[in-house]
Amino acid sequence: MNRLISAFDDKYEERLASGASLDFGAVFAELEVQERLTVLSEFLRPHRERYAIRDLLLTRTSAQYPRYVEITTQEATSRTVTADLESIVLDSAGFAKVFAEVVGAFHGKPPRERVLAQFSHMGMIAKLIDDIVDFWDDIAHGRLNILHGLLRENAAEHERVMACAATRRAAGLRWWRATCPTSFERHCDLLREHRRCVTSPPLRLACDLMLVPVALRRPVLHTAPVGLRI
Template sequence: MSTRHQSAATDAVLEIILRGYGRLAGFEVEETDGQIAVRYVLFASALDDEYERHLQESEPPTFSVIVANARVQVALSALVKLLRKRYSTEIADLSLSLLTQDASEYYQSHVWQPPESSKKSFQALLSSFSGECSGYMVFLARLIGIPHGYMPSTTVLNEFASLGMAAKLADDLKDIRLDLLRGCENLFCSLLQEYPDEYRRAVPVILSKRRLNGRVWQALTSTTLREYLAVHSSFRNQLTSAHFRDAADLMLVSALLRNTPMSGITGTRAVR
């Protein structure tokens, strides 16, 4: 899938999520909401990349260290600039305070922990990711809700949390080659290791230049893939919003069609 198509797929997912949120919350989604969502995704992506870089250097980072990174600051500044351009100073400052203060406290307790010396089982890794990935989506719900005067209920936040885990499962399937090369934790790889025969067959192919897609996974890792998709379905089935279910499906299909990261997020069609 080309960068242009990757960007279009990302924009489509964001549009579906925001429209579903508007239905759940009862407010009219605006184009600005899509622009803010895109800036938030870029900020969250920069945080993740900087966190992974520190872990590769065996240096468990604090939130303040991560946020101080130049790329993270650029992404955060772009988000803040948009908030202050589109909304009142009061709303923009409230959004920024929520994003930085709450995120700092949340990630300090759920994400930025020293890595364990031993490999985690799939279930243990899934559990450890649940706070991080759910958190990203919960923060998005709050960030978009503030300008509309809406504070999401526990039910709505649970929807976003389940969607976050479905997104993480799709993302790790898509990024398995890059994560394996970098030595990063990856849910699909973790489950694959629990089936040694499939792991031995798959790793040389993953590390080769061969295109990875659903057909390859089915041929090499049928048991792993079946179990992995069942876990994805368990989170997807928790979603009561038809829009959120569609978004989860689209992210999974996108992951099964390719294995390269989404590098072109434009947000030009996030909300029309």
């Protein structure tokens, strides 16, 4: 399922950048998405739980996709950080939560709300970390990025950071703290807020491991653009 959602998200971003239709059916009909769907369908074919999983995914998509399109098609300069954060709730956090629900449905053991909340917070953390690591790539391709949204609210820091956009492709924590201390601290505050809510030791370890690319100054994560990238 992770690969299916990854393919869908990649095609969504391609269509968003090119101005093509973002109708769910059009994105879902893309060849790469259909190939991943076929693999998932073949895996689930012997299991009667596939019907519950299908209904779950359809319900979540119909409820959340229109709002996600509405947010992501807004001009970046007019979009608020609040709207950016809402998009993460629908995208990265939403996927992590649905992932847990699908696993639960497959095993006939629906997860409790407090468990789903842990996965949702982990999805938020994954996106916030991605937005540090992928910052320059996101800027180059016009993708939604929370750190960039925070920078837009601080003109001086935004100007200093964007002055490096043409040449910089990796930045360590020291560079961020020196170049845009206020905006970066706000970004880190969001990370801390969600990390405090993750109390499961395995999930907290997973969240901490996501910070490794930031520490290593790795420029881009070439993986799924949703909650469980790393």
